[in-house]
Amino acid sequence: MPKKVTRQGLPPLDWLKVFEAAGRHGSFTAAAEEFGATQAAVSQRIRNLESWLGRQLFIRSARGVSLTVDGESYLPLVHDSLRALEQGTENLFGHSVRELRIAAQPSHLEMLLLPRLTVFSENYPDMRIVTETVPKRQDFEAADRALHIRYGRGVWDRREGVLLANEVLQPMTAPEHAKAWRSLPAIELRGERPGWSEWARVTGEGEPEMGPVSVDSMGHALRAARLGIGVVLGSRALASSLLQTGQLECVAAPELATIDGYWMTWPASLGKSKRQAEVLASLTAALQNL
């Protein structure tokens, strides 16, 4: 009637991870820190293991713990076995485990991702971020196993996703022209975003004089504005880091909110394990941070 025979002769292996760490450090507290858990958790797991084996592995004293003879004999075996597993796992799956592929248009990579990446990297120092530049919309399909950062309404097949920020457009210029922006020529941005005339219509403002410059990407538009070429109807989200560093400035004029936004999406198969979910959550948090 023995019900949960895991495998004859092997204790629950996760206890061994803890034993190994505790033995290596000679301290339950240190081991607990290594795992990001509490000292009590380590204490209990060790006790379980000792109980399972029917022998003490540690000698407890007020100043810390030290291994018993049994523990001393057991540690190398456990250490080596775990090391072998870790090493082999790393060799075979290391790439997929510690690599995050992110596909996006070049300007999104530059203006949304890169400025916020350091926050994430501090939390996950040895996670590699691999970007894949997507020149055109339809090229996203080729990168269907990667994370996507893209502009739209948040409906994509077979993908989960979160909204990073809604698109909010507002006139922006180089700081030195912010006061007298009305005298600047407007920069035209072609594409799916509402333009100056829509802005004028919705806000009731007068439409500014169009200048000679017309670009087809928000990245170029913002750069042009930064150079003092004119006033641009810029994206709050994309301009965020330029605004924060004072390279651009919002002028005193109403904004135009849209229903579109910047989304991060990933294949539904991702994020199922706790580890991945945490990584995703951390990245999301970093990117949503304004």
Add this chain to the structure above:
Amino acid sequence: MPKKVTRQGLPPLDWLKVFEAAGRHGSFTAAAEEFGATQAAVSQRIRNLESWLGRQLFIRSARGVSLTVDGESYLPLVHDSLRALEQGTENLFGHSVRELRIAAQPSHLEMLLLPRLTVFSENYPDMRIVTETVPKRQDFEAADRALHIRYGRGVWDRREGVLLANEVLQPMTAPEHAKAWRSLPAIELRGERPGWSEWARVTGEGEPEMGPVSVDSMGHALRAARLGIGVVLGSRALASSLLQTGQLECVAAPELATIDGYWMTWPASLGKSKRQAEVLASLTAALQNL
């Protein structure tokens, strides 16, 4: 903010046990049986592992599963590592893990334990039972790490225990004399148990004629009765297997219940782990079985 970093680069190891079994069998169902769990449990753990690693390990088809290239590469590593751990654990701790030391008086070992041991051994085929004969009461203290089977009222220091059976005394003879037992001489049993006079007092029966034989252990008394030497005030519990095989027979006379009983006890440190608790429960069940 990564909270539960177990150990960078190692998946939860218990998933690997399942992977190894599934890979070995080429079947989730078979693996589930090996663990005494359901197929769904295996399916989920494998999925978790695959998700953690970011790669598929099995190819599912309606007829079963087979390893992918990744799985094929991973299996030997996992197999060997687990094998090494299992082997080493067995070498170091095998004795304490698969050995059950049972201390008791010789007659208890013979009449209580041995007849019921096969039931237990069927459930735990590779558990070694090591008996330690205890000639005298006080010798139990020397075997304080072993299980004890002993007669008394169930109060022992630092030990947990369960009552196997209360002591119930009843006149018994060899089967051929059971009818005419009144004409047989009574066998005297010296010791802590109530004797014939107590039996006569409590039940109101006439006290039988005492014969010439007087013994100091229940084992001897029962053996004497079996040989036709006389009628004995026998212990139901100890005589149980003799009664079942027809070597002894209870006569038609009232029984005498006592408040003493046969107890199994163990050091409080034992039975803390699930595995041990199950083993103990199984042994207890076997011994309580009449």
Add this chain to the structure above:
DNA sequence: CTTCGGCATTAGAAAACCTAACTCTCAAAC
């Protein structure tokens, strides 16, 4: 003889896990 670092212990909360019941798919048998 007090303090302080480190472990044990506990109850209760949180997470992980398992099972039961169901579905889906394919192959083999009819």
Add this chain to the structure above:
DNA sequence: GTTTGAGAGTTAGGTTTTCTAATGCCGAAG
């Protein structure tokens, strides 16, 4: 071409395990 059956996937919900937070305890160092 249907039927059947084995085996895997999927869920929701209950159960077990594990973790945390709080507290107690011990002994070494001041």
